[in-house]
Amino acid sequence: MTTDDHSSPDTGPGSTAGAKSGSTTADPRVAVRGEARLEVDPEIARITVTVTARGRDRRTALDDLTQRNNTALQLIKSYGEAVEKLETGNFAISPQLTDKGKNERVRAYQGRVLITAELGDFTALGELTTRLADLELTRVDGPYWALRPDSPVHAQARRQAVHEAVHRAREYADALGSHLTSLIDIADIGANNGALPPPPPPPGAMRAVSYGAPEMAGAPALDLEPQRQTVYANLNARFTMAPPEL
Structure with a gap:
């Protein structure tokens, strides 16, 4: 028997591993x-904060x-327990060269630090994101829910x-005038959720960017609506059932 939802009874004499004592290789089976x-x-x-700096010499850019x-970091830490995790990621400082050629030379140095913050208190999220975006040469990406x-x-x-x-297997057994007698096995074929994706932001996520923008006193907090998460679970299960009278 085969159905459109890929659930089918298995009446062959295959393996009986996991079957309860009392079932035999002749017992009809149903796989769902x-x-x-x-x-x-x-x-x-989670939000990611990219801090950058440029200078004519390496020391100025680094300072x-x-x-x-x-x-x-001090701004993020000022939100206390609302911030559950704070990590520094990539750090880089590199020279920027003039056009290639025999007169090629270093014209400036650019540095970058990546910070990741994870918040469990969403009431503080909008305000923190806005205040970080106000900082000079600072970029904010997120939130990633x-x-x-x-x-x-x-x-x-x-x-x-x-x-x-179990409900689906019982429906098949009932349709044959039978009932389930034992479980043979359950195989987990995957369970996952709309977990946090890496940049670029997923659909529905907010992205705030500030590059070289002047600081604004009392900038209003962003009003953010959390993006609902979808959780999936899928499994295959096989059961034995009493022989039906067909």
Whole structure:
């Protein structure tokens, strides 16, 4: 028996690994797929902050970069427990050359530091993002919404997928005037969510950029709407059922 949802009973005498004692190779089998899809609010938001500096010599560029990096870090840290994680990523300082040729020379140095901040308190997110974007030669990307890796939503989706598999298998057995007798096996074929993607921002994410913009006193906080996350769980399950009277 084959259906459009790829669920089909298996009546062959294949492997009985995992079957309860009492079932035999002659027992009819039913193989089904259990699926779950949940839409939930995000639990965390991540922003990336790129601080840059330029100077005619390496030392000037490095000093300016150090000062701007410290300013950005102090601002982020001032939000206390609202910031759950703060990390410094790539650091680079490199020369910028004139046009290639026999007179090629260094005309300036440019430095860059990448900072990543993760917030669990969304009430502070809009204000922090705006204040960071006000800083000189500072770029802000995000927020990237996500669930925590240990979120109970993942377990909820898996349980729902198991219940769906059992319900679907019982429907097949009932259609044959039979009932399930044992579980043979369950195979997890993937569970994932709309987790945090790397730049560029995913659809629905906000992006704020400020390059060389003058600082604005009392800049209003951005009003951000969290992007709902989709969690999926999928599995295959096989059961034995009592022989039907056809």
